[in-house]
Amino acid sequence: MNASQMQALLPVLILSLTAVVLMIQASIKRDQKLAWIISALGFLCTLWATGYAREFAQPVTILLQVDSWSLFFSALVVFAALVTLVLSRKSFSPEGERKEEYYLLLVLSVLGAVVLIQSSHMVSLLLGMELMGVALYAMIAFPEKGLLPLEAAIKYLVLSACASAILLFGFALLYAATGQLSYVGIGQQAATAYLSNPLLVMAGTAMVISGLAFKLSVVPFHMWTPDVYQGAPTPVTGFLATVSKGAVFVALTRFYMDAQLYQYQPLITALSIIAVASMLIGNLLALRQEDIKRLLAYSSIAHFGYLLVVLITLTGTGMASDAVTFYLAAYILTSLAAFAVIARVAGEDQHKTQIAAFEGLFWRDKIQATALTVAMLSFAGIPLTAGFMAKFYVVSLAIQGSYWFLLSALVIGSAIAIYYYLRIIFSMSKTSVIDSVGDIGVQDYSANLTALLLTALILMLGSWPQPFITFAGGL
């Protein structure tokens, strides 16, 4: 390992260092403010390092592929973690409680996500996913009081363990078929192995994809999503929805591309079924939800259905990988905005995450309500928001590839989705409850600033996307 490889690894190294420093700090002086500052500094340095490392983009050992694409997503994930950190400050800082471990877990989970994003080998894939996941279980269960977080964490833990087992079995089968564990190696060997033993290759890839699909919570691997979303503390839900799912999708895309899985028709058929089911079932189940976090859980199922459409249309052309970049960026920003508002408005009160609790928010807190409105419009794919440009990409790709079946599911799914996103906006604009509900408390500048920043980013991506498209094209 030479110096330039170390420089390429700088984001990972800084994150590891932050984790070590946090551990040492906890053993010397327990102070959660200090822990918060250390984590924030660590994330900021990592953010800088992702830019710095671009000049040294290269494969680092057989395990990690550091290139501008993975560095961009690393930056995105770290940004999401930074937002989570800002949101967590309120939720996790009741006086007299010791919560420094939470920050350590957060940093470790981000480290896992970055490794996952840069992975080019089954081992680093598993390593990153487990590091991210294990830290996440603890983060979900972190609030000591209340049974819901605990229930959510156990549910997530047990099911994740199953998914990991399936994933590992998939690795084993692929190894048996090809004798390779790196993505590229599998890609080189799988085609010949497929001719001699198609069942082994298909079963292996199917199991790997199932394991990843569980983390993405696409139908039929979605059962855990609403409970975990609802039970987890709101900032952690936001983290799960953005960092965890985003990183896994990047890994899936990388595996799919490098292992050249797009040449196997049975696999594409299976992915199409998963995508259609996710778009339809996710949106349908979201219709009747009364809890906004559960609603967003189902909505995220649908959004990963749309993203799978992009994956299916990936045939090595440039536009499709741009589409993944754009869609994930739009999705992550929009989710962050939504969860930032929920964290601010509802806090950790289980009753306040009901949609009914958002009634009249426009007249109580304009900034938060505007941010949530923009987020909902972006999710629904209304022009001028990032979500629209993202959907624009998906629809163009589906049309160019003549995937009319997927396209019709997408249109029907989006049509259903408008209803529940509008429901939230309508609820916020209700005027009848203004007098009964007082002001939600003192101004919180950091929350307002976060909401405004995310709103501005969503609107900018939607109304002036050219700079970002150029940037994404160069990745």
Place this chain on the structure above:
Amino acid sequence: MLMINLILILIVGGFAALISERFGQNIPRKVALAVVMLDLVYLLLSLSVMPELELLQAPQPSDPQSWLMHYSREWIPAFGIKIELAVDGLSLLMVFLTLILGAVAVSASWTDVQVRRGFFEANLLWTLAGVLGVFMAMDLFLFFLFWEVMLIPMYFMIAIWGHENRGYAAMKFFIFTQVSGLLMLVSILALVAVHQSNTGVWTFSYFDLLNTQIAEQTAFWLMLGFFIAFVVKLPGFPFHTWLPDAHTQAPTAGSVILAGVLLKTGAYGLIRFAVPLFPQASIEFAPIALWLGAAGVVYGAVLAFGQTDFKRLIAYSSVSHMGFVLLGVYAWNALALQGAVMQMVAHGFSTAALFMIAGSLQERLHTRDMREMGGLWQNMPRMGAVAMFFVVASLGLPGLGNFVAEFLILLGLFQVDRWLTVIASLGLITGAAYSLLLMQRSFQGEPDETRQLTDFGSREMLTMAVMMIALIGLGLYPQPVLDIARPVVEGLLNFSATVTGELL
């Protein structure tokens, strides 16, 4: 820059109205009125420097330089998306209609809206900005953007200031338009993809896409995507069900904008996009569209007859009148098309005025139920006389704009399909029936002497006078409007004739 400024003035004016609420409850409405007037004056001034001859020249649909105004600049070059605006006679008429009715709507909201006036006027102005964008955008992406974005302020107007069942109505309105818009988006993207595979160029420009060669089967489906989006907005039978709810629940100014302007975007879209982009498919589809139009005329009229709610009756009458527009467009000859354009303008004024009267009644009586009205002429003679004027205008009395429009449409339609003309004429008869019923039930009959009602004041009379003059002008001397519309109509007819290789 002119056309962009028209839109920008309204957007910035919206923010100004929003902020101005801090300085007083009554400031926003004045700001809004000033902004609309400024826009109108700005448009008139810039037109006055334009040589008159140009207005009368027939523009080539596919040559932007022959249009009255054309503006284009890069926006998202990665997809060939431009900020491209252009205006011909048709757009110009619609822009004028929008701004005049915008001023009317501000006047309608003068006392009607009591809470959060700043936000209301802002939404009103933003809706107008979106509508102007729809009438001027010549880049299909930009057009779609305006088409969708104008829904949001309109949604808020219904959802926040609407009547008792506003949530349901606002939701229904938004979902109908959004879902049909999604179909249009798919059609637009597919059209662009076909053009791209033909020529290798990514472009959303109307002028480039006009001559796209599309396989017959594909063209039919793409045309259908556009058609459904526009017919939902029009609204044409059987996609009209959102309209009675939205109209009835919207605040008065919202109804004025909705009926006067928003519905016309559907008609405009049909004339501008659905037919010229897919001439061959449209000709094949025309018989079905004509039947839908005729069905709308009769069905809307019959339903209007059965209503007891003042606003609902007018809403259904709009369905009937917009059926005429659909007939005019798909008859696709010079007479019928000019009639359709005329109908768009005349219906805009007459319905906007009727909704304003309905709003005034609701403000005074706190009901829209006609069974609780009666003899109002005695209580409010001025309002009664005004209502009488617009009711007879709406039923198509010769001498007023609506008559000219419907007569031209029927005349044009007669050349295409006689029996359909007969059916559509039924709409005129039933129209007379329900319009007079409206008048009888609410303004005539035994007056309730205990009622203390204030008659129309000078602000209302002034607003009504504007629309009366417009309708009388359209009825007695329709030539200027026809002159402005004719070159556009001829250009479109020539274009579609050369494309399909046959004259209709």
